[in-house]
Amino acid sequence: MFEAYSYWTIACLVLGGLIIIPTIMGFFAGNKFEVDGKTVLLTGASEGMGKAVAKELASKGASIVIVARNVGKLEEALEEIKASAKDPSAQRFQYISTDLSEPSAALLVIAEAIAWNKGNSPDIVWCLAGSSYPAFWIDTPVSKLRSQMDVNYWAATEMAHAILNEWLSPSALAERMVGSPPKHLVFTSSVLAFYSTVGYGAYSPTKAALRSLGDTLAQELQIYGGGEAAKVHVVCPGTIATAGFERENLTKPEITKQLEDADPIGSPEEVAVSAIKRLENGEYLIVCNWLGSLMRSQSWSGMRRGNWLLETVMTWFTSLLWIFLQRDLDGKVRKYGIKNGHPGTYPKKQ
Ligand SMILES: NC(=O)C1=CN([C@@H]2O[C@H](COP(=O)(O)OP(=O)(O)OC[C@H]3O[C@@H](n4cnc5c(N)ncnc54)[C@H](OP(=O)(O)O)[C@@H]3O)[C@@H](O)[C@H]2O)C=CC1
Numbered sequence: 001m002f003e004a005y006s007y008w009t010i011a012c013l014v015l016g017g018l019i020i021i022p023t024i025m026g027f028f029a030g031n032k033f034e035v036d037g038k039t040v041l042l043t044g045a046s047e048g049m050g051k052a053v054a055k056e057l058a059s060k061g062a063s064i065v066i067v068a069r070n071v072g073k074l075e076e077a078l079e080e081i082k083a084s085a086k087d088p089s090a091q092r093f094q095y096i097s098t099d100l101s102e103p104s105a106a107l108l109v110i111a112e113a114i115a116w117n118k119g120n121s122p123d124i125v126w127c128l129a130g131s132s133y134p135a136f137w138i139d140t141p142v143s144k145l146r147s148q149m150d151v152n153y154w155a156a157t158e159m160a161h162a163i164l165n166e167w168l169s170p171s172a173l174a175e176r177m178v179g180s181p182p183k184h185l186v187f188t189s190s191v192l193a194f195y196s197t198v199g200y201g202a203y204s205p206t207k208a209a210l211r212s213l214g215d216t217l218a219q220e221l222q223i224y225g226g227g228e229a230a231k232v233h234v235v236c237p238g239t240i241a242t243a244g245f246e247r248e249n250l251t252k253p254e255i256t257k258q259l260e261d262a263d264p265i266g267s268p269e270e271v272a273v274s275a276i277k278r279l280e281n282g283e284y285l286i287v288c289n290w291l292g293s294l295m296r297s298q299s300w301s302g303m304r305r306g307n308w309l310l311e312t313v314m315t316w317f318t319s320l321l322w323i324f325l326q327r328d329l330d331g332k333v334r335k336y337g338i339k340n341g342h343p344g345t346y347p348k349k350q
C-alpha cells in the first residue's frame with residue numbers, strides 16, 4: 001500500500017516527466033527556422049530590433065532585404081548588416097525605401113524584391129516596421145489613432161497579403177517539392193497584445209489585431225501543402241531599448257512608466273536572439289522574457305501552445321496571481337488619478 005504522499009510523489013514525477021520530456025525532445029528536434037542560403041525580407045530593419053534581427057540572420061548565412069523610409073538610415077544599417085555576414089561572397093544585401101503605411105506599398109516592395117532576387121520570392125518575411133504613441137487616450141488625436149493602425153496593423157497585413165499570394169499561388173504550390181522547408185511569415189506584436197495598460201490605447205489594439213490575424217492564418221495555412229507550405233509566427237516582445245522606445249517615452253504618461261517598470265528592458269540584440277531561438281524551436285506565439293511568458297499564459301485560449309503541458313500548468317498559477325495583480329495595478333492607476341487628476345482637464349482635488 002502506498003502512503004498518500006507516495007501518490008503525490010508519483011503524480012509529481014509523472015507531471016514533471018511530461019513537462020521535461022517534450023522540452024528535451026524539442027532540444028533535439030532540429031532547426032525549424034533555417035536561414036542559411038535563404039532570402040529574408042525585413043520591414044523596419046534600419047534600426048532597433050529589426051536591424052538586430054537582420055544582423056543576426058546575416059551571421060547565420062541569410063541574404064537580406066530591409067525596408068524602411070529614411071534612406072540615410074537604410075544605407076548605414078545595410079553596411080552594418082553586410083559586416084555581420086557569414087559568407088559575404090555568397091550572400092546578397094539590398095534596401096528598399098518606402099512608406100509602408102501607404103496602401104499597396106507592400107505589393108510594390110514584394111515585386112521589387114522578387115525582381116532583385118532573380119525572379120524568386122523571399123523565403124522569409126518578417127514585419128517589424130512599427131511605432132508607438134503612448135498618451136492618455138482622450139488626449140490622443142484621432143489622426144494618431146488611425147496612423148498607429150496604418151503602420152502597425154495595415155502595413156503588416158498588406159505585406160502578409162502580398163507575400164502569401166506569391167507563396168500560395170497555384171503555380172508556386174505546383175512547383176513546391178514535397179518535404180521542402182516551409183516559408184515563414186513573422187509578425188512583430190507586443191506583450192501589450194496580452195494585457196494592455198493605461199496610456200497604450202492607440203497602440204495595443206493595433207498589436208492585438210495583428211496577433212488575431214496571426215491566429216487566423218495559423219489555422220488557415222493548414223489548407224496549403226498539409227500546413228507545410230508556409231508558417232506564420234507572432235513575436236511579442238516586452239520593452240526594448242531602441243530609438244523608438246526613446247521616442248515613445250517623450251509622450252508617455254508617468255503612470256504608464258510606473259506600471260511598465262516591472263518589465264525587464266532588453267537590448268535589441270538580446271530580444272533578436274531570443275526571438276530567433278524560439279522560431280528555431282518552431283514556436284508560433286513567441287515571447288522574449290519571463291514577464292512576457294507570465295502575461296502570455298493568461299491569453300492562450302485556443303492559441304497554439306509550444307510546450308502544451310508546461311503552458312497549461314502555468315495558466316493555473318497565473319490565474320491565481322492575477323487576482324492580486326489586477327487589484328494592485330488598477331489601484332495604482334486610481335491613486336495616481338486621485339493625486340494628480342487628469343492634466344489640464346480636471347481641477348486637482350485637494
Ligand atoms: N521598443 C519596444 O519597447 C517595443 C517594440 N515593439 C515593436 O517592435 C518593432 C520594432 O520596434 P523598435 O525597434 O523599437 O522600433 P524603432 O522605432 O527603433 O524602428 C522602427 C523601424 O521601422 C521603420 N518604420 C517606421 N515607420 C515606417 C513606415 N511607415 N514605413 C516603413 N518603415 C517604417 C523605421 O525606419 P523609418 O523611420 O526610416 O521608416 C525603423 O527602421 C515595432 O513594430 C514595435 O512596435 C514591440 C514591443 C516593445
Ligand SMILES: CCCCCCCCCCCCCCCC(=O)[C@@H](N)CO
Binds near residue numbers: 131191
Ligand atoms: C502575471 C503577469 C504580470 C503582469 C504585470 C504587468 C505589468 C505591466 C507590464 C507592461 C509592459 C509593457 C511593455 C510595453 C512594450 C511595448 O510594446 C511598448 N514599449 C511599445 O510602445
